[in-house]
Amino acid sequence: MxxxxxxxxxxxxxxxxxxxxxxxxxxxxxxxxxxxxxxxxxxxxxxxxxxxxxxxxxxxxxxTIVGANAHVSLYDVPRYDQYGALPRGIENYDAIAEMAAQVPGVVRAAPLVSGQVMATANGRNTGVEIYGERLEDLRTIPLVNDPETEQGDLSRFDEGVALGLGVAQALGLSVGDTIRLISPDGVKGPFGTTPRIGDYEVVYIFQVGRYDIDRTRIYMPLAEAQSFFNREGRVDAIEIMVDDAEEVDRVVEPLLVATGGGLYTVTWREQWQGFxxxxxxxxxxxxxxxxxxxxxxxxxxxxxxxxxxxxxxxxxxxxxxxxxxxxxxxxxxxxxxxxxxxxxxxxxxxxxxxxxxxxxxxxxxxxxxxxxxxxxxxxxxxxxxxxxxxxxxxxxxxxxxxxxxxxxxxxxxxxxxxxxxxxxxxxx
Structure with a gap:
């Protein structure tokens, strides 16, 4: 039983x-x-x-990485010209950005000029990164167009610069104040290179929630950035954003094919792989x-x-x-x-x-x-x-x-x- x-x-x-x-x-x-x-x-x-x-x-x-940074960046392959110089940048950037935008999965393709400069205001100094963007392209960056907190008017971007809240706090700045930017790679003359200095009105302050972005980043109109960094007619990279950042690798090869070669890519995973x-x-x-x-x-x-x-x-x-x-x-x-x-x-x-x-x-x-x-x-x-x-x-x-x-x-x-x-x- x-x-x-x-x-x-x-x-x-x-x-x-x-x-x-x-x-x-x-x-x-x-x-x-x-x-x-x-x-x-x-x-x-x-x-x-x-x-x-x-x-x-x-x-x-x-x-915060994919919301304020490129998912894929297109760079020009380094090569020497007939004078033995190594020119930097992409010249036909508008055409390349348009071709990249046609690739399935790409939601944003924008030319970018970037560089590191010294920022000063109110007797204070700090190192910052300059990102040269067009206003219409800047509005397509999610965490900049719709940040955690914002001050000022982004529509006035062409009249000055937009900067992170950390930069503003470090320099004691608010909307309407003037920030001075100093670049060592300035005007080239017979006696060498003279540092370039420019004063700009602060028209927009944002906080995306990432310390390294809020504390170091300044956005400048693309044309002004080209002049400031001696990039007339050229840009440093084409920023690409895709509909699914976790599947970014699937668009890399189509991007290279669509843009006709001569470029190489760096994805956000490769850039931040250590973290x-x-x-x-x-x-x-x-x-x-x-x-x-x-x-x-x-x-x-x-x-x-x-x-x-x-x-x-x-x-x-x-x-x-x-x-x-x-x-x-x-x-x-x-x-x-x-x-x-x-x-x-x-x-x-x-x-x-x-x-x-x-x-x-x-x-x-x-x-x-x-x-x-x-x-x-x-x-x-x-x-x-x-x-x-x-x-x-x-x-x-x-x-x-x-x-x-x-x-x-x-x-x-x-x-x-x-x-x-x-x-x-x-x-x-």
Whole structure:
């Protein structure tokens, strides 16, 4: 009869439930069960919260890259002219930009002049990067046209320059003030090169949320940038944006074919591969470390079950003499351990999801308690702590927790199943 007992029969669940809720003096381990449940819940919560923050950090980091920078840049292949000089730049840039814009997947193709200069105002100096763009092209840069914060009027771009909020703060500038730009590569004369100096009105101030952009970038009208950097009739690159930045590699070859050769490409992945690899490595390391935390929490279930098996040895002996099979005993204790793991995982998932959803008020409270300064954008490159709750991250955490909880439960449950009823009842 015992051999025909269906797995996980109702009476097995009933026995397991009685063991779980039994008080200590009755031979139960309810306190250990609660401790094990809390340990698993906290471990799963930490895992989900960390994965959410890491996913949000990468997404925010990538979005600020692809939202304010070219997804692909086209450059002229360096070659010497008849005089042995190495001219720099693309001459027929409008035609090339038009051809690039026809490639499927390309949503933006714009000529660009860039250079590094010294900026000064109000007795302060700082190094900045100049990006020469046309107004109509600048409006197609998502994080510049629609930034986190903005001051001034972008439509007046042709009358001055647009700069990041960090540059404005470093130089004490506001909209309507004048900024002086100094380039060492200026006017060439018989006695050498004279630095070029230009004064420009600040017409627009933006904040995209990336420290290295807000702190260093200034946009200048394309024609003025060509004159300022001695690029008359030429540009440094053609900026390309595509509809799916994550699949940027699929448009590289079509771009080279469409533009007729003589150019080479640099994608945003190639330009930022060091940061992306660091993020990926950090993700893997954090997952391994937190997996160990989940394993440690799961081991509490083992200690609780071992105590339960020891305390319930007499009960097991009686049940075995009544015809309960080894499989039924194993399943009873397996249900005890698995229930703790399942309940702890469920609580941890809820807590982790709530943390990811309400991370802003939580982080603000922590920042207030710590007196501010918890988040340094100059180190982390983005302005605030992000979090992105992804289904695959939650499923990974659930699978890991349940897998470890069920796995470690098997061994003490197997020990209980193999308990000899004669030995268990010898001294009773």
């Amino acid at each position: 015992a051999g025909r007992t269906p797995p996980f029969a109702p009476f097995e669940w009933l026995i397991a439930w009685r063991y779980l809720r039994a008080r200590r003096r009755e031979g139960g381990v309810s306190v250990m069960s609660i401790i094990s449940l809390i340990g698993v819940a906290l471990a799963v919560f930490a895992l989900i919260a960390t994965l959410a923050v890491r996913s949000g950090f990468r997404t925010e980091f990538v979005n 992306l690899r660091a993020l990926e490595m950090e993700d893997n390391i954090m997952f391994i470390i937190l997996s160990i935390l989940v394993l440690i929490a799961s081991m509490n279930i083992v200690s609780g079950l071992i105590m339960l098996v020891k305390n319930k040895g007499r009960d097991v002996g009686i049940l075995r003499t009544m015809g309960l099979s080894e499989g039924s005993v194993l399943r009873v204790f397996f249900i005890c351990g698995a229930s703790i793991g399942l309940a702890g995982t469920a609580i941890g998932v809820v807590l982790g999801c709530l943390f990811a959803i309400y991370i802003d008020p939580i982080f603000n409270a922590v920042n207030w308690i710590m007196g501010g300064g918890v988040w340094d954008p100059s180190v982390r490159y983005i302005s605030q702590l992000p979090a992105e709750l992804r289904l695959e991250d939650v499923l990974k955490a659930v699978a890991l927790s349940l897998g470890l909880s069920f796995g470690v439960t098997w061994f003490p449950a197997r020990r209980a199943a193999r308990l000899n009823p004669v030995e268990a009842l010898r001294y009773e």
